Amino acid sequence: MPSFYHETKTVFGTHKNPILQWIFTVDHKRIALLYMGVMFTLFFLAVSAAVTMRAELFFPGPQFLKPHTYNELFTFHGVTMIFLFIVPGIPAALGNFILPLMLGARDLSFPRLNLLSWWLYVIGVATAYSALMSGHGFADTGWTFYAPYSLRTDSHVLPTLIAAFILGISSILTGINFVVTIHRLRAPGMGFFKMPLFVWGLYSTAWIQVLATPVIGITLLLVILERTLNIGIFDPTKGGDPILYEHLFWIYSHPAVYLMILPGFGIVSEVLTTFTRRTIFGYHAIAISSASIAGIGYLVWGHHMLTSGISDMARIIFSLLTFLVAVPTGVKIFDWMATLYKGSIILATPMLWILGSIVNFTIGGLTGLTLAAIGADIHLHDTYFVVAHFHYTILGGVMFMFIGGLHYWYPKITGKIYDEVRGRIAFGLMFMGFNMLWFPMFIAGFLGNPRRYFDYLPTFTIYHQMAGVGAVLVASGLLTILYNFARGLKEGKEAGPNPWNATTLEWHISSPPPLENFSKIPYVDFDPYEYEHGEPVVHFDENFRRVV
Amino acid sequence: MKKEMAYDIQGNSYPVADYNDDYDGEKFGFWIFLLTEMMMFGVLFLLFAINFYRHSELFGISSGNLNVWLGGVNTVILLLSTYTMGLASLMMRQGKVRVSAYLVGTTVVMAILFLSIKAFEWSVDIHHGIYPGSSILDAKDKGEILFFGLYFVMTGLHGLHVIVGIALMSWVLLLIRSGGVRPEHTIVMKNVTLYWDFVHLIWIILFPIFYMIGV
Numbered sequence: 001m002p003s004f005y006h007e008t009k010t011v012f013g014t015h016k017n018p019i020l021q022w023i024f025t026v027d028h029k030r031i032a033l034l035y036m037g038v039m040f041t042l043f044f045l046a047v048s049a050a051v052t053m054r055a056e057l058f059f060p061g062p063q064f065l066k067p068h069t070y071n072e073l074f075t076f077h078g079v080t081m082i083f084l085f086i087v088p089g090i091p092a093a094l095g096n097f098i099l100p101l102m103l104g105a106r107d108l109s110f111p112r113l114n115l116l117s118w119w120l121y122v123i124g125v126a127t128a129y130s131a132l133m134s135g136h137g138f139a140d141t142g143w144t145f146y147a148p149y150s151l152r153t154d155s156h157v158l159p160t161l162i163a164a165f166i167l168g169i170s171s172i173l174t175g176i177n178f179v180v181t182i183h184r185l186r187a188p189g190m191g192f193f194k195m196p197l198f199v200w201g202l203y204s205t206a207w208i209q210v211l212a213t214p215v216i217g218i219t220l221l222l223v224i225l226e227r228t229l230n231i232g233i234f235d236p237t238k239g240g241d242p243i244l245y246e247h248l249f250w251i252y253s254h255p256a257v258y259l260m261i262l263p264g265f266g267i268v269s270e271v272l273t274t275f276t277r278r279t280i281f282g283y284h285a286i287a288i289s290s291a292s293i294a295g296i297g298y299l300v301w302g303h304h305m306l307t308s309g310i311s312d313m314a315r316i317i318f319s320l321l322t323f324l325v326a327v328p329t330g331v332k333i334f335d336w337m338a339t340l341y342k343g344s345i346i347l348a349t350p351m352l353w354i355l356g357s358i359v360n361f362t363i364g365g366l367t368g369l370t371l372a373a374i375g376a377d378i379h380l381h382d383t384y385f386v387v388a389h390f391h392y393t394i395l396g397g398v399m400f401m402f403i404g405g406l407h408y409w410y411p412k413i414t415g416k417i418y419d420e421v422r423g424r425i426a427f428g429l430m431f432m433g434f435n436m437l438w439f440p441m442f443i444a445g446f447l448g449n450p451r452r453y454f455d456y457l458p459t460f461t462i463y464h465q466m467a468g469v470g471a472v473l474v475a476s477g478l479l480t481i482l483y484n485f486a487r488g489l490k491e492g493k494e495a496g497p498n499p500w501n502a503t504t505l506e507w508h509i510s511s512p513p514p515l516e517n518f519s520k521i522p523y524v525d526f527d528p529y530e531y532e533h534g535e536p537v538v539h540f541d542e543n544f545r546r547v548v
Numbered sequence: 549m550k551k552e553m554a555y556d557i558q559g560n561s562y563p564v565a566d567y568n569d570d571y572d573g574e575k576f577g578f579w580i581f582l583l584t585e586m587m588m589f590g591v592l593f594l595l596f597a598i599n600f601y602r603h604s605e606l607f608g609i610s611s612g613n614l615n616v617w618l619g620g621v622n623t624v625i626l627l628l629s630t631y632t633m634g635l636a637s638l639m640m641r642q643g644k645v646r647v648s649a650y651l652v653g654t655t656v657v658m659a660i661l662f663l664s665i666k667a668f669e670w671s672v673d674i675h676h677g678i679y680p681g682s683s684i685l686d687a688k689d690k691g692e693i694l695f696f697g698l699y700f701v702m703t704g705l706h707g708l709h710v711i712v713g714i715a716l717m718s719w720v721l722l723l724i725r726s727g728g729v730r731p732e733h734t735i736v737m738k739n740v741t742l743y744w745d746f747v748h749l750i751w752i753i754l755f756p757i758f759y760m761i762g763v
Contacts, residue, residue: 109573176580184573188554188562210580214587222701230681231697232690233595238697239690244598248591521564523554546557 003415003512004029011112026111027515031118032097033413038122039085039093046080047475049073054437054471060458067454071140072155074452076132078143079160083167084125086398087256090263091209092121092174094405095202097413099178101506102196104187104524106516109180113173120170128163131156142452144253147234147245151226158227161220168217175209178202187505190524193284196504197528200287201266204294208259212298216252219245243309250301258297260394261361262290264401265332268354271408272336274502275351276343277534279527282335289328296325303372307381315374322372329365333358344534348500349423353404356431360396364389367442382452384463385445388438396434403430403481410485411499415511416492418484426480433473440466503529503536508544520544571735578739582746589750592702596757599694606691611762613678614699615669619759622665626748629658633717637741640724643731649724652717655744659714666707670700699758706754709747716740 010024022030053073056065065073096114100107108114131138136156141149145164150157182203186195195203223245225231232238234245265286273280280286302310302318310318336358345351367389371377380386411417440463445451449460456464498507505524509517522544530537539547553561565573600607636651673696677684680697720740723729729737 105567107567109567109570110577111567172581172584176577176584179580180573180577183576184565184570185567188564189556210584211587214584215591218588218591225680225701229700230686231701232680232693233599233697233701238686238693239599239603240694240697241598244595521552521554523556523562525556545555548557 001510001514003510004515005512007515009111009515011115024115026107026115028096028100028107028111028114029413029513031114032093032095034118035088035092035096035121038125039088042080042084042125044478046077046085047478049077049080051471051475053077054464054468056454057456057464058468060456060461060464062455065454068137068140070454071142071452072138075139075142075160079128079139079164082143082256083164084128086260086394087171088121088167088174089260089398090267090402090405091178091202091205092117094267094402094409095178095198095205095263096174098409098506099181099199099202100185101412101509101513101517102199102504103182103185104190104505104518104522105181105185106518106521108177109184110177113177117170117173117177120166120173124163124167124170127159127166131159134159144249145220145223146249147223147226147240147242148236150223151235158224161224161227165217165220165224168213168220171209172213172217175206175213178206179210182206187521187524193287194524194527195287196266197269197280197283197286197290198263198266198504200290201263201269204290205259205262208255208262208294208298212252212255212259215248216256219248219252243305246305246308247301250304251298254301254304255294255298257394258293260398262293264357264398264405265290267401267405267408268332268336268357270502270504271350271354271404272339273529273531274408274500275346275348275354276339277346277501277531278339278343279529279531280335281338281341282331283527283529285331286335289331292328293325296321296328300325303377306374306377319372319374323369326365326369326372333362333365349418349420349427350404350408350500352424352427353400353407356427357397357400357404360392360400360434364392364394364397367392380445382450383445384441384449384451387451388441388445391438391441396438400430400434406485408500409506410488411495412506412511412513414489414492415495416488417495417499418488418492422480422484422487426477426484429473429477429480433470433475433477435470437467437470437474440464440470498536501534501536503531503538508540518544522546574735575738575742578742582742585746589702589705592698592705593753593757596698596702599691599698600757600761603691603694606689607695608762610692610695610699611758611760614759614762615672616759616763618665618669619755622662623751623755625658625662625665626751629655629662630745630748632658633741633744637734637737640729640731640734640737645724645731649721652721652724656714656717656721659710659717663707663710663714666703666710670703702754703758706747706750709750713740713744713747716743 004027008021008025008027008030010021011026012024015021015024022034025031053070056063056070134156136154138155139157139160140153140155141157145157145161182199222231222233226234232240234240234242236242269280269286300318300321302314303322306315306318371380371386371389407418407423444460444463449456495511497510505522520543522540526538541547552564552566554564555561632651633655636648636655639648639651673679678696679685680700685693685696717740720729720737723736
């Protein structure tokens with residue numbers, strides 16, 4: 001059967017030119033690959049910015065960067081990683097590809113809107129990077145654009161702000177598309193509690209995208225108007241209130257970290273069940289905890305402002321809510337542990353990444369509780385401790401899950417199998433390098449090393465040098481993955497429909513899937529992860545009728 | 549066209565949703581879109597509320613500078629225009645295509661009228677030197693700067709929505725001509741009507757908070 005690589009539908013009908021066939025395609029699988037292509041290019045750019053910063057910090061004192069360039073570098077790293085990479089991240093890339101397959105649908109509800117999202121994303125990327133070419137230099141505000149500095153700095157903040165606004169629209173449209181798809185296009189018989197857990201993660205994420213992104217959109221728009229027309233809403237000299245900016249910014253940007261992690265949690269549930277050959281422990285608890293993380297996560301933004309000008313009462317409330325959000329997260333972790341218990345664990349590469357991500361995320365999550373305690377936060381705020389916490393959850397958590405997911409669905413996407421040994425080596429490099437890179441920062445931060453500084457006291461040298469070595473390991477791990485995936489395309493073995501013996505619907509169709517995925521839509525009256533004696537229970541014949 | 553079916557083990561059939569033609573899905577999607585719009589305007593209302601709380605007296609005084617009659621006329625125009633748009637939608641479903649098209653046209657005319665009055669109001673304000681960043685406004689008290697800052701941002705954003713609405717309704721007119729909107733296929737028109745309802749609802753809130761608190 002010809003796969004989606006061979007035939008496609010575009011928004012304007014048919015094209016002979018393969019490039020036009022790609023950039024105007026309305027096939028969700030191709031759009032997912034378009035996202036992946038752009039996103040990972042930007043990811044490696046941002047990684048190189050990070051490695052440059054670590055090289056600068058390898059010795060105390062100025063090395064080869066100017067302080068202002070350093071500010072631009074970390075803003076570039078932050079803006080690219082957050083707005084261009086990890087926020088669209090798993091939903092736009094893997095979610096786009098896998099969601100309709102898991103639901104038993106032929107595409108998303110609005111295929112053309114999906115293409116529009118990608119185009120807006122690309123326009124956003126171009127706008128953000130236009131600041132690099134313009135001579136004024138990239139924004140130097142950090143990715144948070146705090147007023148009043150973002151109103152005053154003469155660096156090129158405007159294109160970055162406009163870019164973030166456009167990316168917001170793209171993200172909202174993807175969110176709407178996913179919510180409607182999940183409500184409308186589930187295969188007949190598939191109730192909400194028969195959906196795979198990755199879908200639950202995407203569903204919660206989509207609601208955050210829909211409800212929180214408009215808040216940042218209008219806030220950034222106000223900063224844009226503030227810079228161009230001097231409105232005064234965030235400008236203290238005109239009676240405006242910069243603390244209000246912080247509130248509005250974090251009302252989006254805190255839920256945004258759950259927006260990053262929730263689809264990652266979904267991947268964990270998928271991969272764990274497949275490589276333990278048993279059903280997930282506490283399906284309902286995991287599904288509902290995703291939704292409640294999304295819900296409670298919406299109300300915790302104030303913990304970013306515990307040292308800003310907010311009242312003690314507000315501090316206590318936000319601290320309490322932050323502790324609460326750890327509960328559903330803990331529920332998930334325990335459910336995963338219980339899934340492993342007495343499962344036939346297969347330590348394939350995706351499973352290694354997922355197990356690694358659970359370890360890293362647990363450290364990242366628990367240090368988050370340290371920061372949620374008001375007293376401790378006064379000491380740790382704006383130190384490397386926060387940076388380490390954040391990267392433990394997002395790089396060690398989300399990114400490990402993302403990479404795990406990429407390995408897991410690589411056979412489905414490409415039809416080939418990557419080299420297992422290289423995959424494991426890459427994981428070893430990354431896991432070691434990651435912990436070497438970030439764990440010392442907890443200590444440095446605890447001892448008082450402030451974040452975002454171009455320089456540090458010589459007493460902190462050892463931590464920065466360990467981090468520097470770790471950064472090299474992480475970078476080489478990433479390059480190994482890239483090499484492995486590229487080689488796998490050429491010399492990988494044919495994967496077949498279901499190389500992992502997994503149970504969800506995407507593994508019942510050929511790899512790579514054909515255009516429109518399912519020739520006939522199956523009837524789903526079974527749970528997503530049914531195993532018996534280590535084998536999937538559900539099988540279909542060629543007409544997608546269940547075989548007993 | 550025959551509806552596609554999925555079959556369970558016993559051979560019972562269940563209808564499959566067609567993603568190319570899913571009226572409920574498209575309507576649901578548009579409602580969510582309106583929710584995002586609401587969140588966006590909600591932030592602005594929140595900003596207004598906070599600043600009104602801090603500068604109640606000056607907000608009242610500044611509001612007195614706006615022409616409540618022009619604002620009131622605009623409110624009536626928008627109210628009437630939602631009525632004609634809703635009626636247009638109803639007529640289309642009843643198969644009265646021509647009447648429906650005239651009603652959409654009337655709505656467009658009223659929207660343009662609204663914008664003209666709005667533009668006149670703005671030009672008077674700007675003529676008096678009241679616009680964000682002007683030296684006259686910046687010399688005034690902080691409460692007044694904030695009031696007019698919010699006034700221009702919020703009515704400006706609303707005006708932008710009216711312009712988009714005019715474009716959308718013109719598009720609906722073209723679709724009615726080409727047969728893209730017809731009595732048995734009204735989803736685009738339905739959603740544009742919803743959008744226009746939303747735009748007028750926003751104005752229903754904007755009018756009292758800007759024009760009437762000073763009366």
